[in-house]
Amino acid sequence: MSDPLDKATSKAPATLGEGCLSRFDPDDLDSDDGTEFPGAAELWEQVRDKPEAQEE
Template sequence: MADPLDKATSKAPATLGEGCLSRYDPDDLSAEDGTEFPGAAELWEQVQGDCDDAVGGA
């Protein structure tokens, strides 16, 4: 019998490391992996500002 997982439409990229140190292998990633997120830099700055306010206000 054929492997039922062969019918899957997507596969996760290869990983490096184990457990908490597991991460995607950058050499296995391509432009097809991930998502488009043009506002990421602005969101990161906003979140960092919120964190600084919370720490400074404590």
Template sequence: MTDPLDKATSQAPATLGEGCLSRYDPDALDAEDGTEFPGAAELWQQLQQEPAPKPEPQ
């Protein structure tokens, strides 16, 4: 079994932008960075079909 802390000490992916606009560079990400999400399209469709919750009157 591999040491789970090995991943924590690895180098972070490249970023774009600065400050609050900083984000990971999508071209620099791969499966090792956890970018694989095969159900993303289905989840997005499901979330778009659900009605938005109505705020409760105060």
């Protein structure tokens, strides 16, 4: 039998680097990869401006 992963319906994009420096290859990504998150900028502003909780 051939590689059982050949039957998979999806594949991860190619990566660059190794270990903790591994990241997706931007040249391998297209419009079908990633997510739509139209509220990301507003959420980032809220999180960034929120004071951090102080640890005791």
